[in-house]
Amino acid sequence: MDAVVKSFSPRTALKPSESAPRPTREEAEAAVRTLIRWAGDDPAREGLLDTPKRVVKAYEELFRGYREDAQDIMSKVFEEVGGYDDMVVVRDIPFHSHCEHHMVPFVGAAHIGYYPSEGVVGLSKLARVVDVFARRLQTQETMTAEIVGAIDEALKPRGVAVIIEAEHMCMSMRGVQKQGARTVTTQFTGVFRDDPAEQARFLTMVRGLR
Template sequence: MKELFAKIIETVGEDLDRPGLVDTPDRAAKAFEFLTKGYHQTVEEVVNGALFPSDSNDMVIVKDIELFSMCEHHMLPFIGKAHVGYIPSGKVLGLSKIARIVDMYSRRLQIQEQLSSQIAQTIFEVTNATGVAVIIEAKHLCMMMRGVEKQNSSMRTSAMLGVFRENATTRSEFLSLIR
């Protein structure tokens, strides 16, 4: 990857011997590896057995989970937050694991619509919840820095599974609680 970043830098017309750029290909490769580390993680590793028996069947919500991802179309970042809710069915997921699942999927080349669905589907399958809701709000640098250059635009996506899709009251409760 280091050699490829060097080629990109040279292709834009820069001098790799310039003091500020001498180590840039190596730094860029390391940064890109970090930004896409979700490819090297699995759900099993992230969850790490942190499922606990519970009689609770009340809504669990973790909101304002910071996230960053890379748009798969332009390889520019999108940055925002995720709100995740689920209704347990016999077991609950360790609190930090929800944020770790968000991180795992967001640290891949991605579109926001898919990211919402991946998070929801994974939590639904791992917990056997009666429903999962995910809303992501993000600003996309591909839209802010290029193309239409709209600085104040943001995108919201949602994925609703189980009772959150089937029951308007449950969905409304989730939406009111994340406001």
């Protein structure tokens, strides 16, 4: 997954329209009750009475990324860095997302590196950018490219490197049911793409300093 990010157009929430307005909370809860019945249970029994409300509330949290903008998060850039122009790496950023094909979780960690050009961003902002894209219906490949594109657009760095490792429940809980299998995706821009030695240095910083 080392392709060049040619353009960046993050996916956002659909805009409500007259032909396809966003469902109401009541409609969303009714949909959960339908799924409970389809699964073979009774949404009217005591243990499930409040489940639709809980599910809808949980969805608001799990998919809050549709209501967030990565560029807003990275809008504050610090230009005074005391002459520092070497690689910045934040590794082991935990995340949980949901596969857009089966709507079941995939869980893992992201590792981000970049070479500053016009300044640096607060380190916590990189973790928040991961969450913006993780908290949407996703594929790991798209999520990797979206994180790279957002950092590239906001910071104009000399290069960005991202590695994502995750276990997909759609592979471990269903289908082939291979627990523990992990998927790794990578994407590089700028000096990381052009110079294999910089890729190797980034990988060493991610893997070799544990």
